[in-house]
Amino acid sequence: MRKITAGLFISVDGVIEDPQDWHFPYFNDEMGAAVDAQLGSADTLLLGRATYDGFAEAWPGREQEGGEDAPFAKKLGDARKVVVSHQNLELTWRNSEVLKGGLVEGVAALKAEQGGDIGMSGSVSVVRQLLVAGLLDELHLLVHPIVVGKGDRLFRDGSEEIGLRLLSSQTFATGVLNLVYTRAETSATGGYDEAKAHLAQ
Incomplete structure (x- = not known):
């Protein structure tokens, strides 16, 4: 079974909208390596329509x-790109469908195919749905030390409760936290009676 990983730039207050407006001051070699490890190593990209359009316009x-980012751009171009859309699209970027x-059903079938990891970037509405459906294997959050104060958030009010388990964490020199989560197999339980035993005496 293939693994699906999703990478998101996110602020301390949970904003994921328009990261180009606030995240670039924090982009360093550590973040570049993290993005390449999560997205650049995948042989298939799963993208929502808006994310695909933005990528296809830029990369x-x-x-x-042939600039400094050309090798990464070529990785994205060479990868198979699967676009989530209910419309008949004319996809101009090579290797797109x-x-x-x-x-x-479509993502479950994609996971069952032969191949390497499936990477996602942005595409937040798709990430939310796959997380609820239990089809997202890893959620990579690059948490920026900034309060944006407005914009769409990863988890909106009224979202379904989903337990997560931390797989790894790393602190970059910029103060960005690289947190990798998977779904928890069981939900955490307990209340104050259990917690108070751990208070300092």
Whole structure:
């Protein structure tokens, strides 16, 4: 079974909208390596329509320009790109296709295929749905030390309660936390009666 990993830039107050407006001051070699490990190592990218459109507008040109980010742009271009959309799209970026069937059924079939990891970036509505459906294997959160104060958040009011288990954590020199979670197999239980035993005496 293939593994699906999703990477998101997120602020301390949970904002994931328009990261280009606030996250670049924190992008250093450590973050670049983390992004490459999560997204650049995948042989398939699963992208929502809006994320795909943004990537397809930017990355092919960066690959052609041959700048410092051209090798990463080529990785993205060479990867198979599966786009979540209910519309018939004309996909201009090479190796691109529309996900077949409904989201849950289509992604389950994609996971069952032969191949390497499936990487996601952005595509927050898809991430939410896959997490609820139990199809997302790892959630990579790059938590930036900034309060954005407005914008869409990863988990909105009224979201379903989902237990997570921390797989790894790393603190970058910029203060960014690189946190990797998976779904917890069981929900945490307990109340104050259990917690008070751990208070300092």
